[in-house]
Amino acid sequence: MGALYWQYFEQIDKVTAATAGLQLERQLYREQRTAGGPVLEPLTAATPLRVGDVLVVRLVLRADRDLEYVHLKDQRAAGLELIAQTSGYRYQSGLGYYESPRDAATNFFISYFPKGTHTFEYRLRAAQSGNFSGGLSQLQCLYARSLRPIRPAPGC
Template sequence: DPTKIEGSQVEAGTGYFKTSWDKNEIKPEMGKVNLQKEDEGVAWGALYWQYFEDLDKITTHKTPLKLNKKLFLEQASASGPVIVPITKKTKLKLGDKVIVRIVLKVDRRMEYVHMKDMRASGFEPLNVFSKYRYQDGLGYYESTKDAATNFFMSVLPKGTYVFEYPLRVTHKGDFSNGITTIQCMYAPEFTSHSEGVRLKVK
């Protein structure tokens, strides 16, 4: 009963109310909610749980859309350029070339899908021009913005797809590289995101 919650104000007509708790007050059992209607007639409603978290602490969210994001450092070798996975022990420096690899798995055909890959502020993209691309039977529009790279797919067939693009390290510091999010624009319940990554440049 919202009227019994201290500080809550119930909106007349809709019954909408909003309440919040301090992080020390939140317990796992609060995720279980029971709804009971005591009068006659039709009723409708919704419940949402909103919270904040550091981007580099976000874990992977698996749905029919599955995302896996990895960063690689490109290095020169006798046989040509090679890429090695970036880990917590990797020492990045100014001028390094970083390859972003996003693996997308989808278990059904979808339409009008938007994927957004966030980027650390210490990196700059090498693909600065937005344009339409086609690879592995998938056509999409790649749009480069200040803080992220966007991928727009009008049709996304069932399958596994790999997206790659290069970055250049331009600043020293401790950066959050953010997450990759994906959502079906006309069926927003189909959404997912990758885990967050933390990077240090010395």
């Protein structure tokens, strides 16, 4: 028996998305305060962030099957600081998960992820000016080497 593990480094701007029954999309918005309430405008190269701006990160996750023990890790660029820094269990739109913000990334731990589309959001504040590359968004089923559907236990 044997195994092979291959690891290499690549420029982050050249990393492409993988597909395996899951689709993860990261959307970035600048939050503008108006008289009618907050408004989200898409972030583009033509409208860069300024120090003090609020950035809303929206992660849209689509799954073609029910999954369990899902870990979603969203790394963030340098120059951005978390606004809400407390970990905790969250519940929205029928999905319960544990959110754990850290220095370099925000982690989402989901015990049961039902088939369909689910959205996660969190807010950051621009603390530095400059040109920064965003980090990777990673998704994996814990306790499994690959994504696996939920199967009933033998005898059920």
